[in-house]
Amino acid sequence: MTPISEPLLDGRSNVEERKLAARVAELGQWFHNLDLHGVQTAPDHFLGDFPNVKWKQIAGSIPQDLSGATVLDIGCNGGFYSIEMKRRGAKRVLGIDVDDRYLNQARFAAKTLGFDIEFQKGSVYLLGDVPGQFDYVFFMGVFYHLRYPLLALDNVIKKVGGKLVFQTMIRGSQETCDWQQDYPFWNKEIFRNPDFPAMYFIEKSYAQDYTNWWIPNCGAAEAMLRSSGLEIVDHPESETWICVPINSQRNGRYILDLELEGKL
Numbered sequence: 146m147t148p149i150s151e152p153l154l155d156g157r158s159n160v161e162e163r164k165l166a167a168r169v170a171e172l173g174q175w176f177h178n179l180d181l182h183g184v185q186t187a188p189d190h191f192l193g194d195f196p197n198v199k200w201k202q203i204a205g206s207i208p209q210d211l212s213g214a215t216v217l218d219i220g221c222n223g224g225f226y227s228i229e230m231k232r233r234g235a236k237r238v239l240g241i242d243v244d245d246r247y248l249n250q251a252r253f254a255a256k257t258l259g260f261d262i263e264f265q266k267g268s269v270y271l272l273g274d275v276p277g278q279f280d281y282v283f284f285m286g287v288f289y290h291l292r293y294p295l296l297a298l299d300n301v302i303k304k305v306g307g308k309l310v311f312q313t314m315i316r317g318s319q320e321t322c323d324w325q326q327d328y329p330f331w332n333k334e335i336f337r338n339p340d341f342p343a344m345y346f347i348e349k350s351y352a353q354d355y356t357n358w359w360i361p362n363c364g365a366a367e368a369m370l371r372s373s374g375l376e377i378v379d380h381p382e383s384e385t386w387i388c389v390p391i392n393s394q395r396n397g398r399y400i401l402d403l404e405l406e407g408k409l
């Protein structure tokens with residue numbers, strides 16, 4: 146049997162590892178599986194080694210060297226993407242989330258790994274409280290959890306100084322096509338086409354999660370990104386898009402403000 150105090154390969158002892166594992170457990174159930182010096186925070190995640198499996202597909206679309214960059218991670222959860230951005234040398238990373246449990250996990254993970262990352266309680270609907278814009282804004286895995294998804298996206302746009310990294314659950318058609326600018330009132334055919342942009346509304350619950358509200362098909366996800374004034378510059382995996390704002394303002398005013406005033 147291994148003696149309890151035998152040093153591990155990275156110089157930590159079994160005792161330290163057990164303390165770390167105990168603290169991880171105390172912080173509640175984790176959604177992000179992080180590797181904290183050999184301690185996995187969510188080893189039995191129903192999506193596998195999540196979000197590492199997703200990140201592997203996206204990582205190549207974001208520069209390896211983010212020196213000097215600022216990053217906002219909306220719905221940061223346990224801090225996986227915030228930590229990855231800091232690993233790449235981002236100057237400032239701010240993670241926000243509405244859930245204290247996840248924020249505490251993220252703070253603990255960043256501290257344990259030695260990364261200086263700010264984590265704040267905040268909502269995507271209240272981004273006006275967050276000053277300035279960011280070179281990279283991550284808005285991953287939050288969209289379909291919102292009752293007011295387009296309101297949120299139009300809010301997010303205001304924070305994007307460089308690129309938006311956007312991910313949503315997709316259900317229904319994965320196909321997209323170029324739709325006409327307009328259709329006659331009596332054309333009901335287009336709505337029978339499964340590729341036409343559409344969102345599924347979950348009145349009750351999906352995947353045993355009552356916070357899943359609106360799940361778009363692929364056409365709707367891309368159409369909404371464009372409609373919010375974004376150009377899609379990369380689509381590294383089926384649920385993730387990288388976008389830049391090209392048309393998010395009209396005469397210097399954001400779409401959200403114009404819409405709220407009835408002037409869009």
Ligand SMILES: C[S@@+](CC[C@H](N)C(=O)[O-])C[C@H]1O[C@@H](n2cnc3c(N)ncnc32)[C@H](O)[C@@H]1O
Binds near residue numbers: 241
């Ligand atoms: C499915 S998790 C996604 C976590 C992470 N971004 C990822 O992609 O792995 C959704 C996260 O969004 C957070 N969230 C839900 N509503 C939010 C809101 N209105 N503003 C900010 N975060 C929110 C949840 O607390 C949760 O941490």
